[in-house]
Amino acid sequence: MPEIHQSIAQHYHERTKYDPDTLASKSQRLDWAKQPVPFKEYKIGSDYDLKPYLQQQPESFANNPDAKWWQRLSQLLFHSYGLTAKMPSMGSAVYLRSAPSAGGLYPAEVYLLSRGTPLLPAGLYNYQCRTHSLMQYWEDDVWQALQAACFWHPTLENTQLAIITTAVFYRSVWRYEDRAYRRIFLDTGHLLGNIELAGAITDYRPHLIGGFVDEAVNDLLYIDPEQEGATVVIALADVLDVKQNLPLGKTALPSTIHTSYPSIPDGELLRYFHFHTQIQSGISYQNLTTIKIENTLEDKYNFPFCDKLSTITTPIHWGGNLSELENTIYKRRSTRAYSGVNLTFDELKMLLDFTYQPQNYIDQNLDNSPDYFDLSLIETFIAVSGVKGLDSGCYYYAPKAQELRQIRFKNFRRELHFLCLGQELGRDAGAVIFHTADLKTALAQYGDRVYRYLHLDAGHLGQRLNLAAIRLNIGVSGIGGFFDDQVNDVLGIPADEAVLYISTLGRPR
Structure with a gap:
């Protein structure tokens, strides 16, 4: 039986840790006959084709405001979750999207809700990425029901469109079993990172809402x-x-x-946990409007007598009208192998700058304060194995001070190979970034639902890191499978820090 003092989020986290002594016994061969299809189909509905509006600046749109509106929406959805490549795989094909997904399983679905505009009737739409179209499967006024489900959130008062992301659980469970919940929300965090940046490209400002009545939103979407x-x-x-x-x-x-x-059997833990992180109806939340105030508190870890290195640098340039950002989102791919050749400290500074310092990009028309759920709960540690200008070792990244603080002096290539389940990406990377959180502290603030928020934010940061790396011609690949407790032991980071996500960086082979 679970210990009574342990919350369901803590229990889930402990139960889904990978351990070198037990992982082999838990592994099973995948049933390829039951491989999930990562697309949703509708038998009936009205189809709105978005492909004609993908061109950057077609002459026919110059004096056509309706077409320009469609172009913006088309590009927003394409840069968020559109298909960007078709790769052969085991006699079939895998369709890659603008947002990465563990195992190419793409558990997220994207729905668009219209309040009713002159161009898009009120109702529910599913984004069909294979055809780059919107399928309207329900034509009715749903906006008031959405507002009620979101406790009359102020950002829904005058907006005309909303996106809802969902998770189709089996798509990830098929391969990752109960641990899939972690990957589902990391993948959705990647998608949120794309939506944020695609919004800047297309003149939309996405407002994240993580607090809603789950049952009401599920019912709304049918x-x-x-x-x-x-x-x-x-x-x-x-x-x-x-x-x-x-x-x-x-x-x-x-x-x-x-x-x-x-006592929850294996195979049932994910669904039980998801249901028990839901917000029920009948709860009253007051004053949902917030004013973002710059956090003047110091970074969490300020280790005595450690070396401190500034990461202040020249921001990455994303081209006129963010043209290079569009191009980078389109060509983003996860790197499969690294050469082992060193990165430079200047490159690492630029990667950290774009990922954590959005205020440095306001002159490029990017949001200087994009929405996260609570970044104050996320910590960042970096294992450096091959960065010219930096000693090998483990560093804490202090985003407010914009500096690296070295906490261990060692080359971790061998250990990183082990921690990343024997993946050569960990061994050959120049730097490996770990996102962590003190789960107990986070629970005290947000309850068990915080497990969603933590992984969404970690994935969001990971996507910004992905795009910055691709822009600088650096290889990058996220890793959601690792030996949890051994990460803390090897890197010398506090035992209270739950490891959420790993991103590897290196020279592509």
């Missing part, structure tokens, strides 16, 4: 909650409409903490 569940609601404000330039709202709301639960 999805089976046993198979698929809502993960994030996003109010999509049109920056070109002054009425939609609304105050920011709270992105994260707390759920309850569950410390009483039965």
Whole structure:
């Protein structure tokens, strides 16, 4: 039986840790006959083709505001989750998207809700990435129901469009079993990173809403909650409409903490955990409007007598009208192998700058304060094995001070190979970035639902890191499978820090 003092989030995290003594016994051969299809189909509905509007600046749009509106929406969805490549695989094909996904399983679905505009009737739409189209499968006014499900969140007052992301659980469970929940929210975090940046390209401002009545949103979308569940609601404000330039709202709301639960069999843990991180109806949340105030508190870890190295640098240039950002999103790929050749400290500085210092990009028309759920809960450690200008070792990245603080002096290539389940990416990378969080502290603030928020934010940071690396011609690949406890032991980071995500960086082979 679970220990009574352990919340369901802590229990889930402990139960889904990889351990070198037990991983081999848990592994099983995949049943390829049951491989999930990563696309959703609708038998009936009205199809809105978005492909004609993908061109950058077609002459026919110059004096056609309707076509320009469609072009912006088309590009937003394409840069967020569109198909960017077709790769042969085992006699079939794998379709790659603009956002990465563990194992190419793509558990996330993207829905668009319209309040009713002159061009897009009120109702529910699913983004069909294979055909780059919107399938309207429900034509009715759903906006008030959405507002009620989101506790009348202020960013939904004047916006006309909203995105809802969901997770189709089996797509990831097929391969990763109960641990899939972690990967589902990391993958969705990648998608949120793309939506944020695609919004800057297309003059939309995405407002994240993580606190909503799950059952109400699931019912609104007509999805089976046993198979698929809502993960994030996003109010999509049109920056070109002054009425939609609304105050920011709270992105994260707390759920309850569950410390009483039965013995849950393997294979049932993910769904049980998801249900018990939901927010129920009947709860009252007051004052959902928030004013972002610069956090003046110091970074969490300030180790005595450690070397401190500034990471202040020249920001990455994303081209006129963010043309290079568009190009980078399109050509982004996860690196499969590294050469072992060193990176430079200047390159690492630029990667960290784009990932953590958005205020440095306001002159390029990027959001200087994009929405996260609570970045104050995320910590960053970097294992350096091959960065010219940096000693090998483990560093803590202090984003407020914009500096690296060295906490261990050692080359970790051999250990990183082991920690990353024997993947050569860990061994050959020049630097490996670890996102962590003190789960106990996070639970005290947001309840068990915080497990979603932590992995969404880690994935969001990981996607910014992905795109910065591709822009600098650096290889990058995220790793969601690792020996959890051994990471803390090897790197010498506090035992309270739960490892959320690993990103590897190096020279592509």
